[in-house]
Amino acid sequence: MSTADLPVAIVCVGMAGSGKTTFMQRINSNLHSRKQIPYVINLDPAVRSVPFDSNIDIRDSVNYKEVMRQYNLGPNGGILTSLNLFATKIDQILGLLEKRTAPPPPPVPSAANPTHNRPPPQHKPIKHILVDTPGQIEVFVWSASGDILLNALASSYPTVIAYIIDTPRTTSTSTFMSNMLYACSILYKTKLPMILVFNKTDAQDAAFAKEWMTDFEAFQAALRNEEEGGSFGGVEGGNGTMGGGSGYMGSLLNSMSLVLEEFYRHLSVVGVSSMTGDGIDEFFDSVQEKKEEFVRDYQPELERRREQREKEKVAKREKELGRLMKDMNVSGSSKSMRKAPPKEEPETVSDAEDMEDDEEGGMMLDDDEDEGEDIDDQESSLDHRYRKALKDNRGDEGGPSGDDFSFMRYMHKANLG
Numbered sequence: 001m002s003t004a005d006l007p008v009a010i011v012c013v014g015m016a017g018s019g020k021t022t023f024m025q026r027i028n029s030n031l032h033s034r035k036q037i038p039y040v041i042n043l044d045p046a047v048r049s050v051p052f053d054s055n056i057d058i059r060d061s062v063n064y065k066e067v068m069r070q071y072n073l074g075p076n077g078g079i080l081t082s083l084n085l086f087a088t089k090i091d092q093i094l095g096l097l098e099k100r101t102a103p104p105p106p107p108v109p110s111a112a113n114p115t116h117n118r119p120p121p122q123h124k125p126i127k128h129i130l131v132d133t134p135g136q137i138e139v140f141v142w143s144a145s146g147d148i149l150l151n152a153l154a155s156s157y158p159t160v161i162a163y164i165i166d167t168p169r170t171t172s173t174s175t176f177m178s179n180m181l182y183a184c185s186i187l188y189k190t191k192l193p194m195i196l197v198f199n200k201t202d203a204q205d206a207a208f209a210k211e212w213m214t215d216f217e218a219f220q221a222a223l224r225n226e227e228e229g230g231s232f233g234g235v236e237g238g239n240g241t242m243g244g245g246s247g248y249m250g251s252l253l254n255s256m257s258l259v260l261e262e263f264y265r266h267l268s269v270v271g272v273s274s275m276t277g278d279g280i281d282e283f284f285d286s287v288q289e290k291k292e293e294f295v296r297d298y299q300p301e302l303e304r305r306r307e308q309r310e311k312e313k314v315a316k317r318e319k320e321l322g323r324l325m326k327d328m329n330v331s332g333s334s335k336s337m338r339k340a341p342p343k344e345e346p347e348t349v350s351d352a353e354d355m356e357d358d359e360e361g362g363m364m365l366d367d368d369e370d371e372g373e374d375i376d377d378q379e380s381s382l383d384h385r386y387r388k389a390l391k392d393n394r395g396d397e398g399g400p401s402g403d404d405f406s407f408m409r410y411m412h413k414a415n416l417g
């Protein structure tokens with residue numbers, strides 16, 4: 001299957017209360033009404049109930065409350081540790097996704113009439129993978145496990161980030177700018193195409209935000225109005241001195257808006273109301289646009305990075321093997337030791353569809369027979385991933401924050417084009 005035919009993964013991130021879950025529910029029901037059943041993944045371990053069915057739900061695999069109790073953690077630590085535990089299952093999740101997104105099987109001759117092909121069973125390919133994330137953005141976006149989950153997804157499917165914004169709470173220049181800076185940091189951290197979703201347009205039209213993003217002077221005028229009207233910082237009737245509104249903050253916001261002009265150009269912006277469904281079609285148009293952008297601009301870079309990591313891994317293995325042989329003082333070819341027989345992939349995970357009744361009380365709820373055998377493998381692969389992710393975060397060689405500023409290169413290229 002070519003990348004363009006693969007389903008697109010839409011990862012919804014947004015501050016607590018921005019309406020992520022309501023938005024997920026809306027796009028989910030929109031796709032259902034168009035008979036394009038999506039594959040839904042919930043990565044929020046702390047959510048009490050979700051108003052839609054998930055195919056994979058972190059809560060089926062990890063007991064958040066138990067994690068908090070056993071590790072003596074607060075809510076954020078609990079979410080982080082739950083995500084870490086869940087990240088150990090990423091191979092199984094990808095295995096499941098691959099199975100569900102594979103093209104329909106070819107027609108098979110029926111037993112009654114072997115010369116005639118039986119029509120393949122009804123199998124509508126999945127076109128969308130929807131991912132809900134915890135409201136504590138930083139716990140997901142800036143954690144090693146968030147990195148693992150996003151990287152794994154993006155290396156298998158075109159992936160876009162939908163950043164949900166609470167429009168009524170973004171009408172002042174300073175809250176708007178804070179939100180844009182947050183979006184910018186997520187864009188640079190994930191290096192994935194992003195759609196800004198101004199939600200709750202039934203309560204507040206998003207035209208002002210679109211204007212501020214395309215017309216620097218309009219933003220400056222709004223800033224001036226706020227300063228003169230004494231509502232700077234979003235405080236109606238304030239004295240205009242919040243954060244030194246007359247000077248420092250105002251000029252900082254001015255400069256920021258100039259700096260962010262470049263960033264705005266690479267975003268899709270849509271206004272939606274998850275409540276009424278307004279703007280959802282435009283959102284899906286943007287998803288298609290960003291999917292194409294992913295395939296065109298991001299995929300080659302991801303592949304280059306993957307190949308580079310593969311090469312580094314092989315080189316490292318060779319080096320370690322050489323050292324081992326030296327230590328053991330063994331002469332002769334090492335070829336026989338190089339290739340371990342391929343392992344069967346475990347199949348099950350916290351897939352809501354495949355779930356039998358889970359045992360309550362443990363931290364990891366979804367243990368099956370295969371897992372006992374693979375536990376060592378999982379631990380070592382987890383250890384490896386964590387190290388890798390932590391390394392990446394530190395910006396060491398090979399990590400996304402080292403020489404790999406592909407996004408910047410892309411931005412530069414796009415700017416020239």
Ligand SMILES: Nc1nc2c(ncn2[C@@H]2O[C@H](COP(=O)(O)OP(=O)(O)OP(=O)(O)O)[C@@H](O)[C@H]2O)c(=O)[nH]1
Nearest residue numbers: 015016017018019020021022135200203273274275
């Ligand atoms: N008026 C209006 N309210 C909305 C809209 N979308 C969500 N809300 C309301 O915003 C509040 C928060 O919505 P949620 O979907 O729970 O937000 P969330 O981002 O998932 O919140 P967390 O679970 O805390 O991360 C709820 O009261 C929703 O009813 C919308 O389009 N219009």
